[in-house]
Each structure stands twice: as C-alpha cells, then as structure tokens.
Amino acid sequence: MSQEFYQQIFNKQQNLEAVPSNKEITKWALRVIHLLYPEQTAKLFATIDELKQEFALLEAELHHIMEATKACSDCDNKKRAASFFENLPALYQTLNTDIQAIFNGDPAARSEFEVIRTYPGFYAISLYRLAHRLYVDDVPLIPRILTEYAHSKTGIDIHPAAVIGEYFYIDHGTGIVIGESCNIGAHVKLYQGVTLGALSVDKSMAFTKRHPTVEDNVVIYSGATILGGETIIGRDSIVGGNVWLTKSLPPNSRIYHTPSHRILKQLTKRIFGSK
Known part of the structure; x- marks a missing residue:
C-alpha cells in the first residue's frame, strides 16, 4: 500500500479524534430515559436537588456531543441542548400515553x-x-444514531423524521x-413485520413525501406492507395480516388477505398410511 493511502487514513483519524462514539451517544440517551423511568435502572436519587443536577449534567453532555460531532458549524448548540430539555416534560407525557396504550391493549401485560x-416496543x-x-x-446525525441503535436491539426500524402521535402501540415489533416521511396519528397499533415504506427508492425523491x-x-396486523407517499389509511380502519397496499383506504375500512389453502391429503396417506 502506498504512503498516500496511509496518509489519507491518518488524516481521517485526526479529523475524527474528538467525535464521541455511537456507544457514548446512545449511553447519554439511555441515561435520559432511565431518569424518566427509574423502573429501568437501580440508580435512585436521595434528593430532588441531586436529580436536578443529573439533568443539568446531561444537558451539558448533550451540548458537548453536539459540539464534538460538529453537528453544525454556525449553530447555537448550547441553545439547542437547552431546547431539548425544555421540551422533555412534554415528551415524557407522550411516552406515558404510549405505556398506557401498550398496557391497556395487550392482554399479556400485567x-x-x-x-x-x-x-x-416501548424501548424502540x-x-x-x-x-x-x-x-x-x-x-x-445524532437522531439517526439513536434510532439505528434501537433498530439493532429490537428489530424495529423507525426513522427519526417520522411523525407519530400519542398512544402509539407496537406489539412484538420485530x-x-x-x-422517514411517515405520518402516523394517535391510538395506532402495529404488529410485527409491518412495513410503512416507499414505492421507489430513487434518490431524486429524497425530499418528497414517499x-x-x-x-x-388504525390497527395494522403482522406482515402488512403499505407503500407510497400518497397512500392514506383512513381513521378507524383495520389492515389484516400480509396485506399489500399501494392505494388509500377510506375511514372505517376493513381489508384482509385471503390466501387459498390446499390440504395435501394424498401425501398424508402415503407417509402415514392413514385411510
């Protein structure tokens, strides 16, 4: 290998020296979640002041992460970090609705x-x-790192740009x-294997509703695939398992996949000798 190649790689390393790893960034996010939901961790605080200090520390760490990742050369990252924590109470209330939706909707939840x-589902x-x-x-960058981490842990792939309403329920989830440009309303329930995707992955559509x-x-059962930016699933509808949709459904619709079944009776006779 040439000296020029070594130099290229070395220069890259120099430029990235101060950038936190994905692990550090996700660790910050998980610490925020653990503060909101101490049920996930054994760490407890003796006083409210200690809790306030922890939130302040996490805000300072977010500011540092934004600066270190060079997220924006001419942005006020300190102001953006403060904005995130100012909006945290509202985010917490929305997450509480998600918990309620899962608990109320799943007979297995105790x-x-x-x-x-x-x-x-709640983790993702x-x-x-x-x-x-x-x-x-x-x-x-940071939002995508967080959702891809959740994807790697749960098999649930949610683009951070998607807009999702309250009382969101993912059952099983894998x-x-x-x-990216999905818009999901309130009280929506998705089962495993659901795809809300694009009809085309052409790069020219990057900034369109795909x-x-x-x-x-709306309830969408396992294995359903719904594609296209113009496709709208009307309120109070049910989409059955394995349905493939590229057209809109009006409100209060019911659509199901109806496969044909063949019972291999003759094959059963030959193998098991049944009459």
Missing part, C-alpha cells in the same frame, strides 16, 4: 412496570421520541419499518 422494563418508541425531538431541533399516512385509531 403492569406498566413490566411494559417499561421488558417491552421492546422511547429512543425514537428522543431522536425525533432532536430532529425537530435540526440536530443532524421487523417493523417506519419510513411514505404512507396512517390516521387515528
């Missing part, structure tokens, strides 16, 4: 504590909510994909 501590939603708040404040809109009180 307590809200169990939802907070064990449910991958909580990291998405933090990431989306940063995205709204025009913070680049394999769910929610695209992903579906799902209105309030």
Whole structure:
C-alpha cells in the first residue's frame, strides 16, 4: 500500500479524534430515559436537588456531543441542548400515553412496570421520541444514531423524521419499518413485520413525501406492507395480516388477505398410511 493511502487514513483519524462514539451517544440517551423511568435502572436519587443536577449534567453532555460531532458549524448548540430539555416534560407525557396504550391493549401485560422494563416496543418508541425531538431541533446525525441503535436491539426500524402521535402501540415489533416521511396519528397499533415504506427508492425523491399516512385509531396486523407517499389509511380502519397496499383506504375500512389453502391429503396417506 502506498504512503498516500496511509496518509489519507491518518488524516481521517485526526479529523475524527474528538467525535464521541455511537456507544457514548446512545449511553447519554439511555441515561435520559432511565431518569424518566427509574423502573429501568437501580440508580435512585436521595434528593430532588441531586436529580436536578443529573439533568443539568446531561444537558451539558448533550451540548458537548453536539459540539464534538460538529453537528453544525454556525449553530447555537448550547441553545439547542437547552431546547431539548425544555421540551422533555412534554415528551415524557407522550411516552406515558404510549405505556398506557401498550398496557391497556395487550392482554399479556400485567403492569406498566413490566411494559417499561421488558417491552421492546416501548424501548424502540422511547429512543425514537428522543431522536425525533432532536430532529425537530435540526440536530443532524445524532437522531439517526439513536434510532439505528434501537433498530439493532429490537428489530424495529423507525426513522427519526417520522411523525407519530400519542398512544402509539407496537406489539412484538420485530421487523417493523417506519419510513422517514411517515405520518402516523394517535391510538395506532402495529404488529410485527409491518412495513410503512416507499414505492421507489430513487434518490431524486429524497425530499418528497414517499411514505404512507396512517390516521387515528388504525390497527395494522403482522406482515402488512403499505407503500407510497400518497397512500392514506383512513381513521378507524383495520389492515389484516400480509396485506399489500399501494392505494388509500377510506375511514372505517376493513381489508384482509385471503390466501387459498390446499390440504395435501394424498401425501398424508402415503407417509402415514392413514385411510
């Protein structure tokens, strides 16, 4: 290998020397979530002042992360870090509605504590909510790091730019994909394997509405695929498992996949000798 190649790699390392790792960034986000929901961690605080100090420390760390990642050369990162924590109470209230939706909607859930501590759907939603708040404040890179971390842990892929209403419920979750320009209303429930995607991945569509809109009180069952920026699932609708949709549904719709089944009776006879 040439000296020029070594120099290129070395120069890259020099430029990235101060950038926090993805692990450090996600650790910061998880500490925020653990403060909001001490059910997830054993760390408790003796006084309110200690709790306030921890929030102040996390705000300072967010400011440092923004500065170190060179998120924006001409932005007031201190102001953006402060904005995130000013909006944290509202974010917390929204997360509480998500917990209620999961607990009230899942017969297997025994307590809200169990939802907070064990449910991958809530884990992914909580990291998405933090990431989306940063995205709204025009913070680049960091939101995507957080949602991709949640993706790696849960199999739930939510783009931080997606807009999702209150009382959001993900059941099981593995394999769910929610695209960048999705708009999801309140009281929506998704099962595993649901894709809310784009009809085309052409780069020219980068700044267009490529992903579906799902209105309030919609249930989408496992394996359903809904594609396209002009596709709207009307409120109070149910989309059955394995349905493939590229067209809109009016409100109060019911749509189901109806596969044909063949019973291999003759094959059963040959193998098992049944009459």
